[in-house]
Amino acid sequence: MIDKLQMFIALAKERHFGRAAESCGVTQPSLSSAIRHLEEQLGVQLVHRGSRFQGLTPEGNRVLERALKIVGDVRALRDEMRLVRSGLSGHLRMGVIPTALPMVAQLTRPFLNRHPNVTLSILSRTSAEILTGIESLDLDAGITYLDNEPLGRVTQAPLYSEFYRFICTPGSPLASRSEVTWAESAAEPLCLLTSDMQNRRIIDQNLAEAGALTKARVESNSSIVLVSHVLSGEWCSIVSKRLADMFTSDGRLVSVPLVGPEVEHVVGLISARRDPQTPVIAALMDEAQRYRTLGIR
The missing domain is CATH 3.40.190.290 (D-Maltodextrin-Binding Protein; domain 2)
Known part of the structure; x- marks a missing residue:
């Protein structure tokens, strides 16, 4: 079921069966079959079909919202079990607004030194792209403005003005x-x-x-x-x-x-609001608090 939900999320994001299949590392027939099986399991049609992808049905949009939460929770659970098994590890994907790129190493360097088994991808993104990426599970965290435009339901930690x-x-x-x-x-x-x-x-x-x-x-x-x-x-x-x-x-x-x-304007770290947070995100939030407390400029 989780694999099918992940494929469904990819299809909703890419809005194209071929690109969604490629992003999931499967063939297009395999992805189409997985979506049909998911529809059969849930008893509803999720996708408007024609010669090409034509969007999600109203039921599909409702399932997408729940699928994002379920897949996010499963990833968090896997992170927790990995922590128990081998300590803090994993790969963190973080979007950063261009104006914050000059400072990001001041946050990530001590974080990676404390947690040598964590790897990190830093991507330059607009504030809107960061919010969308976190919502769609493409990003784990972001550095963006906290006080200028609505952020929605995220956990946030101020970094600097x-x-x-x-x-x-x-x-x-x-x-x-x-x-x-x-x-x-x-x-x-x-x-x-x-x-x-x-x-x-x-x-x-x-x-x-x-x-x-x-x-x-x-x-x-x-x-x-x-x-x-x-x-x-x-x-x-x-x-x-x-x-x-x-x-x-x-x-x-x-x-x-x-x-x-x-x-x-206040710039800070954000991530999806989840209780409890994944171990890696919790550790990153702790690092953000240290950064703010030290008053690094």
Whole structure:
């Protein structure tokens, strides 16, 4: 039954029988047969069928919600039994918003040192993708904003407050300033993250409240792309303080605090709300608490 539920979850995610079968490591006929057997066991039709996948039935959507919980609980149980058998181990998949990538090693390094049998995949994701990934069991945890947009039913642990900086080359007109207002930054040739990023929505909101329109000449979902354009000397950007600190230490870029007002948002660790938590997630949450207590900056 668990294998069939996992295949059903994959089909709901991929919305294509062939891709779902590939993600599960089975043939398409095997996946189709498993879905039909699941329908027979439950006594309802789960999938609208035609020449291709046409979506889930209302019953299928209800089963999907329960299937996600059941499969999540089974994974948690396996983790608990693995802990009893061989200590804390397993593979952790974590999504991280781009602005938090500069700090993530400060959390993961001590965590992995404490738990040498745990491996980790860190994936750059938008805040929306992190929530979707946790809900669909594709991610075990995420680092995202805690106080700006609704998170739903997740467990959360604050890590740090994010502040914002105007970055430019030393020869730029605003480079010598001790601070720059949001309105002043809007008059510069900006390159910013794309609008699907929550960081960009925060920036747009603050520019709008300052009475300025956002006019990004270059947009990207990669912070590296933004920094490379600023380094060219033709653009400026608005980034998190942590990202600014990473790229201004060698003097090639200047970081100026943004005020009017100075804005901050809390970034933290989230995971699916489960009682009890899996041993690996519980250990990661403990590490997040240590990070917050130590006040690492």
